[in-house]
Amino acid sequence: MSKYTEDGLERVIISRAASGDTGAMRAVYDEYSGFVWNLALKFTGDETLAEDAASEVFVRLFKKLGKFRGRSSFRTWLYRFTVNTVINFVKKQRRRNSLPLKESAYLPEEDAGTLEERDLAARLLGELGGEERMILILREAEGMSYSEIAGVLGIKVPAVKSRIYRARMRLREVYETVEGI
Amino acid sequence: MRCSDELIIRRLDGELSPEGEEELEIHLKGCAACRKKASDLVASAGILRKGLLKDSDPPETIWRAVMEKTRVGYARLRFYRAAAAAAAAALIISGVFLSRSPGEGYLSGFSSLVFESVSEEEWGPDGALEGDTVIDMFLRGEL
Numbered sequence: 178m179s180k181y182t183e184d185g186l187e188r189v190i191i192s193r194a195a196s197g198d199t200g201a202m203r204a205v206y207d208e209y210s211g212f213v214w215n216l217a218l219k220f221t222g223d224e225t226l227a228e229d230a231a232s233e234v235f236v237r238l239f240k241k242l243g244k245f246r247g248r249s250s251f252r253t254w255l256y257r258f259t260v261n262t263v264i265n266f267v268k269k270q271r272r273r274n275s276l277p278l279k280e281s282a283y284l285p286e287e288d289a290g291t292l293e294e295r296d297l298a299a300r301l302l303g304e305l306g307g308e309e310r311m312i313l314i315l316r317e318a319e320g321m322s323y324s325e326i327a328g329v330l331g332i333k334v335p336a337v338k339s340r341i342y343r344a345r346m347r348l349r350e351v352y353e354t355v356e357g358i
Numbered sequence: 359m360r361c362s363d364e365l366i367i368r369r370l371d372g373e374l375s376p377e378g379e380e381e382l383e384i385h386l387k388g389c390a391a392c393r394k395k396a397s398d399l400v401a402s403a404g405i406l407r408k409g410l411l412k413d414s415d416p417p418e419t420i421w422r423a424v425m426e427k428t429r430v431g432y433a434r435l436r437f438y439r440a441a442a443a444a445a446a447a448a449l450i451i452s453g454v455f456l457s458r459s460p461g462e463g464y465l466s467g468f469s470s471l472v473f474e475s476v477s478e479e480e481w482g483p484d485g486a487l488e489g490d491t492v493i494d495m496f497l498r499g500e501l
């Protein structure tokens with residue numbers, strides 16, 4: 178077995194982080210917090226909620242890190258862990274606070290398209306269910322291929338295709354209603 | 359060829375063969391409904407692409423929150439383990455002194471309470487990491 182995981186993070190770092198070594202935990206955090214944060218932000222469209230979701234991901238991650246067996250790449254394992262944690266976190270929050278996700282802010286970056294484009298993206302995403310929203314974010318924002326998405330979601334490529342198909346059709350429906358106003 | 363949403367979407371994802379592409383193109387020329395569908399699919403996907411383009415740096419508050427919760431978690435785990443060990447010892451003692459009335463003494467009630475907490479996955483249920491308990495406050499030295 179290689180000293181490094183496929184994505185270059187040392188295995189010894191991962192096992193140290195699993196046993197609570199703060200320096201090693203920080204190394205894992207530095208490597209992946211960008212992905213976790215941006216995914217959470219795009220999924221929730223709300224900075225405060227995204228911060229809470231991202232910290233939930235890392236708290237749970239450090240708790241479960243010892244369960245990583247090195248069968249898949251660490252990156253794929255962590256991406257899947259992140260996707261599931263973020264979706265579940267938002268579901269839990271919505272149950273607790275009946276969060277109006279449809280009207281959420283979605284105001285990330287100054288130069289991410291024009292204000293109208295960002296606004297429209299927010300409105301469209303807000304109308305989708307969590308799984309549909311996530312798969313389109315992985316495809317359109319993260320630029321993942323079908324097989325990468327299959328790895329992250331732990332499903333087969335044909336299932337990815339049919340989910341993306343449904344999500345795209347749903348997005349189009351929403352687009353046509355919004356456009357029609 | 360007949361109307362096909364699937365071909366339209368495969369083209370959008372760049373998954374269509376040149377022949378398929380040509381076939382679809384011919385169909386689109388003669389079918390206004392599919393043309394509209396195709397252009398709406400492209401437009402809605404384009405909106406996501408543009409609207410979600412830019413990534414930003416994670417705020418440092420995330421790391422602080424993680425450290426806060428993780429420290430409390432480890433400390434609580436140590437506390438439970440120590441409590442469980444003490445309860446186990448107490449159980450042995452109570453077994454010696456209270457052997458004539460098993461299950462009646464308050465110690466057996468206490469020990470089952472503690473063991474219940476420990477038997478949750480590592481640190482107790484996820485919910486237990488949120489919110490403050492008296493134990494959390496004690497561990498942070500606030501009591």
Ligand SMILES: [Zn+2]
Binds near residue numbers: 362389391392
């Ligand atoms: Zn047609």
